[in-house]
Amino acid sequence: MNAYFTHICMMVPSERGKAADWKTSTGAWDVMKLKTYIQTVKESHFDVQFPLEGKDLGLVFNGRKVIKVHAGSVAARCGLKADMYLVKIRGTSAPSSTATINAMIRLAIKQASRRNSVIVLTFRPLTAREKGESQTPFPENFRPELENQPTKNTTNAPETSKLQKEIERLRTKLQTEEVMRANENQQAEIWKKMMTSQVEELEQAGDKAKAEVELLKTKMSRAEMNLKSSREEASWLREQLADSKSELRSEKEKLSKQTVELKFENQRLNEALKEKDSKIDEVTGMFETGQSLMRTATRKIELLEAKLKKAEGSELKAALERKDHEINNLRAQVKELVSLTSSSASKSTSSAVPSNNVVVESKASLQSLQSEEEDDASIHGVVLLLVSYCAGIREKSQQDRLRHLFAALEYKTLEVDGAMNPKIRRKLTSKSGLTTYPQVFVQSGKGESAAYLFVGSAEKVFEMNEHGRIHVIFKGCERQLLLSRTTNGAQDTRYDSS
Numbered sequence: 001m002n003a004y005f006t007h008i009c010m011m012v013p014s015e016r017g018k019a020a021d022w023k024t025s026t027g028a029w030d031v032m033k034l035k036t037y038i039q040t041v042k043e044s045h046f047d048v049q050f051p052l053e054g055k056d057l058g059l060v061f062n063g064r065k066v067i068k069v070h071a072g073s074v075a076a077r078c079g080l081k082a083d084m085y086l087v088k089i090r091g092t093s094a095p096s097s098t099a100t101i102n103a104m105i106r107l108a109i110k111q112a113s114r115r116n117s118v119i120v121l122t123f124r125p126l127t128a129r130e131k132g133e134s135q136t137p138f139p140e141n142f143r144p145e146l147e148n149q150p151t152k153n154t155t156n157a158p159e160t161s162k163l164q165k166e167i168e169r170l171r172t173k174l175q176t177e178e179v180m181r182a183n184e185n186q187q188a189e190i191w192k193k194m195m196t197s198q199v200e201e202l203e204q205a206g207d208k209a210k211a212e213v214e215l216l217k218t219k220m221s222r223a224e225m226n227l228k229s230s231r232e233e234a235s236w237l238r239e240q241l242a243d244s245k246s247e248l249r250s251e252k253e254k255l256s257k258q259t260v261e262l263k264f265e266n267q268r269l270n271e272a273l274k275e276k277d278s279k280i281d282e283v284t285g286m287f288e289t290g291q292s293l294m295r296t297a298t299r300k301i302e303l304l305e306a307k308l309k310k311a312e313g314s315e316l317k318a319a320l321e322r323k324d325h326e327i328n329n330l331r332a333q334v335k336e337l338v339s340l341t342s343s344s345a346s347k348s349t350s351s352a353v354p355s356n357n358v359v360v361e362s363k364a365s366l367q368s369l370q371s372e373e374e375d376d377a378s379i380h381g382v383v384l385l386l387v388s389y390c391a392g393i394r395e396k397s398q399q400d401r402l403r404h405l406f407a408a409l410e411y412k413t414l415e416v417d418g419a420m421n422p423k424i425r426r427k428l429t430s431k432s433g434l435t436t437y438p439q440v441f442v443q444s445g446k447g448e449s450a451a452y453l454f455v456g457s458a459e460k461v462f463e464m465n466e467h468g469r470i471h472v473i474f475k476g477c478e479r480q481l482l483l484s485r486t487t488n489g490a491q492d493t494r495y496d497s498s
Contacts, residue, residue, distance in 0.1 A: 002019075002034065002175075002176070003177075004031060004034035004035060005019060005022055006179055007038060008022075008034060008041075010183070012129075012130065014129060014130050022034055041124065041127065044124050046123060047121070048078050048079075048121050049120050050075070051074065052112055052119070053074050054074075057074050057119075061098050062098060063096050064085050064086045064094050065084075065085055065086075068082055069081060083126055084123045084124065085124050085125075085126070086101065087124050088122035089108060089121055090119065091120070091122075092104075093186045104190075104194075297330050297331060300327065301327055304324070304327065381442070381443045381478050382406060382411050382474060382477050383452060384399075384413055384414070385416050385418055385425065385437065385438060386416065386417060387419050387437045398458040401462070402438055402440070403415075405461070405465060409470070409479075410479045411474055411478070412477060412479060427452070431452055431453075438458050439454070439457060440454075440456060440460075441453060441454055455473060
């Protein structure tokens with residue numbers, strides 16, 4: 001293989017396989033023709049300078065051939081078109097691999113952007129044979145001028161031809177070795193530049209890493225200083241915390257002492273409050289006693305007035321006058337007691353309380369009236385066994401209906417609170433055999449000798465009233481209300497066994 005032809009094949013790949021076109025009729029290589037073609041191809045090379053406008057030039061390669069130029073790209077603005085061949089990249093022969101070419105162009109763009117320079121690429125147009133205009137690389141009459149052409153020596157032609165062939169062979173071998181050496185040098189130069197660029201990148205990366213290390217050292221020194229200041233601040237905070245703990249201990253001791261004092265004060269106030277509550281209960285009881293006395297006196301007056309109408313004779317009139325005198329005295333005492341209890345209830349618990357003499361006198365008068373009333377009235381009465389608290393809605397409704405029923409019928413009733421009088425409750429429930437509320441009984445007699453007759457539950461009494469038999473059952477019972485006592489605002493008429 002001739003070295004010039006090998007060089008032509010490297011420059012124009014389409015000439016491979018067409019070695020016969022470069023030989024004479026005798027089969028020898030036409031060296032002058034090869035040299036002239038190489039020179040012609042080299043003269044067709046042209047350089048293009050690409051400005052830095054992004055990371056892509058807008059060229060698409062298939063090997064070293066440009067198959068497409070993107071519209072509006074840098075290459076299009078520089079006047080490049082398809083069907084051109086890339087010869088050199090920044091003075092270095094372009095390889096035949098598409099991937100290697102793209103990598104070298106990216107590297108050149110990166111280096112140019114770093115150095116703020118332009119990118120120089122060398123291209124060549126298509127040859128006549130590559131365009132398909134002729135089947136030979138030169139026109140038919142093309143013959144290059146031969147410089148220093150030796151004169152033919154007809155003497156010793158066989159020996160001369162042998163020597164010429166040997167010389168030609170040695171020259172071809174030398175040229176081939178020179179071309180191969182040149183190619184190797186070019187490849188070595190390419191790799192050298194690539195390695196140089198990589199070394200530069202590594203050096204830059206090393207410099208960057210050194211700068212980062214210095215920055216980290218600076219940050220570490222600052223962090224150590226901050227840590228030292230934080231430790232000092234932590235020690236100061238520990239001292240402050242110890243002082244705060246000691247202050248809190250002293251405050252806690254003071255608070256514990258104040259708590260003990262407050263407990264004693266609270267206990268004393270509770271005792272005073274209980275004492276005041278007891279006084280309030282006493283005043284309330286006295287007020288209720290006064291009201292009971294007033295009602296009793298009113299009933300006694302009505303009874304005496306009724307007797308006055310029926311009275312005949314001077315003795316009865318004298319007795320009635322004495323009774324009227326007693327009634328007037330009693331009314332005065334009741335008014336005095338009511339005025340005193342009303343003022344006591346409206347004032348504070350530390351205000352004056354009615355004298356014991358008035359209360360005792362009023363109670364004695366009440367007892368005398370009650371004894372007189374018991375002597376004149378019937379001993380039969382209606383007893384209601386009720387409950388004042390812990391009662392359900394049904395029990396409360398039935399108790400209210402019983403009260404209204406006997407009040408409408410004007411029967412004398414005695415309400416016994418089963419929750420507050422366990423002795424009487426046990427006695428009554430033993431008669432009825434029931435444990436529910438309310439229950440209705442008929443009382444005969446007074447005190448502990450009183451007897452009780454079980455009538456029935458509330459439902460049974462309501463049924464008797466509907467059938468009109470209630471007057472038959474309670475015939476002979478008194479039609480007057482017994483004394484009642486109000487405790488804590490609730491109606492609670494209690495049985496007094498004494």
